[in-house]
Amino acid sequence: MNKTIPLKVPAHGLTVTQASDVTKSKMTLNVDAVVVGSGAGGAIAAYELAKAGKKVVVLEAGPYVPSEKFTEMLAISMATLYQDHGGQSNSAGDITILQGACVGGSTVVNAALCFRTPDYYLNLWAKEFGLTNLTPDVMLPYFEKVEANLQIKENERYETSPGAELINQGIQKLGLPPGYAKRNVKNCGLTGHCFAGCVSDRKQSMLVTYLPWAVAYGASIYSDTRATKVITKGGKAAGIEAQIIDPATKTKKCDLTVNAPIVVLAAGPVQTSGILMNSQVANSSGQVGKNFACHPTMSLTAEFSEEVDDFHGATHSLYMDKYILPEEGGYLLLNAVQDPVEASFQAEPGTGKPYMSYMSKYRNTIRLITLIHDKNVGEVIWKNGVKEIKYFVDNEDFEIMKAGLKTNARVLFAAGAKRIYIPTSQKLIIESVDKIDAVIDGLKNEPARYRYTSFHPQGTCRMGADPKKTVVSPTGETHDVKNLYVADASLLPTSIGYNPSETVYALAHYISDHINRVHA
Template identity: 50%
Template sequence: MSLAWQQTDDLPVQTAATIGSGPHRLSADVVVVGSGAGGAVMAYELAREGRSVIVLEAGPFVPSSRFTERYPQMMERLYQDRGGQRNEDGDLLVLQGSCVGGSTVVNAAAAFRTPEYVLRDWREKFGLSDMTSEALDPWFTQVEQRLSVHVNAPHEINQNNQVIMRGCDKLGVSWRPLARNIKNCALTGFCLAGCASDRKQSMLVTYLPWAMHHGAQVIADTRVERIRHKNGKATGVVATTIDPKTGRKVADVEVEAKLVVVAAGAVQSPLLLTRSGLTGQSGQVGRNFACHPSVGILADFDEEIFGWRGATLGAYCDEWDHPDRGGFILEFAMAGADFMAAFSPGIADKHLEFMGRLKNVAGMISLIHDENAGVITTNDRGEKAIRYRVTQKDRETIRTVIKRSAEIYFAAGANKVFVPTYAPTVIEDVKDIDRIVDALDLGPGTIGMTSYHPQGTCRMGANPQNSVVGPDGQFHGVERLYVADASLFPTSIMVNPQMTVYALSSKIAHGINEQGSELFGN
């Protein structure tokens, strides 16, 4: 088929407004829970082999013509918990897309392959012998070609990046232009609010339309309550369609299927499995949560930067990208005033002063190779609970991140550097970096962190005693139940995860398709 772009307004997505009052009893070869990076790829790869596929998405269907490029408005429409999802301590904002297309709609399009040292850990510690760069190369290459992944050209690297790159060059610190899944970028700088020009190759404009071309159905506003299973086999799902405007139930939906694919993300997937009584042999469902807790370091310059103009991500620093060298990367990124107002330092006059100089501010964020220390569970009220505290080791990595970021900024000519501690911390001289940063507490509730990359709560492995799913993506002990999202990752991968999810989902789908008649009887 032609992998051509299609107007998202024209996509035949069922919603709460169109589905009718039900109850609806549907059947398909495959039901996919979630329409993000993992679910969309699975839907397409299975549908194009002639399988009937139904995709259920808890979030709304928002076509790109309704992307307003206003961050507060789009966070409310496109993000989980309206952009307010946090850990129990409240110091980690966990940002996830909750819409048709999932987090791929609201990410910054960074396209990294899984680092080799991560794959080596997966092979040695979890028995995933086929997780090599060579074995995964065909899947990465396929996805990269389909999604127009390319290394940023000079015109895609904005002034914010140029300033930070200047500091790196003066210190002899390595940096590289980022690769992104984008076609003829419009350089608007609103990636995190959805790409109104459809240049970003999210699942909303690629794999989901392609899947629907092959007959897949997508139903939005529909939360899967539990997975049905009998005699060690998954048989379908029970779901509820909710009106996103009123929060009221519109319809009950049941899907009988020969295969169930869970791809709801590393927070919702383990909660769904637990609600369904599927806790696994290892007791690891919901455990081993990691998220690359990111701190945003900002700096004030004399020169005007207008850091929000152009591509959101242009380049990154890879000097410390291996655990033996530090275990983190720095991505050079800024956003506009309506986004920065929520994350900028200071209160009252100090906040206004900072915002008044926003055009002179540069920004970068860190991604660390964090330990899998968190748990996704429910609290005493039965509500979702993200129990995640940065470990002592990871706190020291964050301390190093702050130091290295400040050094780069001052080398680039910064006047001062802002550290996102809740008690405002400002560094005004390179000579003060160690003294100020070494004195920071960095314990729970002391510094604001953000994550776009939850992962690891249904880890993959060969041994059912320490993992949730097998090397083929199938749930240990339950046939015809697969997981295909970032919850599969046995460990944190340090880099932006979407490409790894695409590759693993493609690989898992290929394995399912090879079984053919054994699974589907035709």
């Protein structure tokens, strides 16, 4: 599979129909395919279907924000580019579940980190879920294709942040294997502002790659457009009902009907499951919304005696995955540049003088993330348009988190840390390496006690061969409704322990190829 990109693509900007462009209270579009969501899966599906000659429309609930309007200030970006203004969380409120809500989806606000799906999971899915079609040999050319198209490659040494250099020293002092991050970035500006959007268009997000390519092949994009229902006729998908919402007033501006014999849902695990529930389709298994996982993370913040200034360089420079597979531990360590806004809520410094004292040492701090391979124990519930992400960290998973935190803390102390802050609701500090076990062993799995973050919602429309236990077939089509496809992280049968973006990219290409074969 060779890289194939249309020749006539604007150097910058994207043609999008926004709520401000709409003057009618009702509209109907007749197309060959409608794609709901413009992120990792939706953008690729739109591109592949349009390239095959189909008339395609993409519906995105979020706004269109061109990169020149990115501020590189996380607090502002949260309000403009993220789902629920960055406030999406589980029902207990202790896990912030970050998800992009803009044209380009989460690819606009992620850190560009990419991993191929390990063969371990492809083999596991074949054995446990009947996905014998997704073998390592079959998936390899899809990984190679997206890596070429998105310029996914290992960081150069000069891209490493100052904090990552220290962490690397700690990893190697402990005899652990360092892993060097691969990212979808072209000539990175090394500003460390990935989570706020890339103002220079160097991050190869869907906003500057597959969406412009899809438009060049004739696809249309509608932002501010919330899909509400899948239209079906005779057991087949027939289109989407949607509402165009004025982002300023939050009121409905237009009822939109898109008639299309092919429907692709790629709105993300929370929203895709919600559309299916609202439509009351594709759920004979009772599994829509079930099997939610999200890779909960805790960031340990280490304070050093000297200034580190870990706020420039690649957002992610390195990782340590010796213990990533479930039988080996089930956790990943990952460095990350920390924005001052993030630094202010990752630990519990108190208020007033204690808070100011903590933040005055921001230049002396770095963080190291512990990410766990969690069980699919959660559920997304939608009632009357209101969602609940019912997910609590499993007790066994919490023990994995504690094991990861111990390794994390040892790496940071080996790197020269003076003290380490644990992200708890009450201040908790590890003062020395000999206190690590005692402090972390004392942690108990209690809701609302820790400050978790998740960037990786997965599951809710599990893919598999058995229609009684899964929602989507091995080729991405729902078991119950023909020509209704899912192409996002909802598909993943299990948590995969690594950032899932490249997995979604590859699956979206695979599913799109299938659609084009069936609907040639």
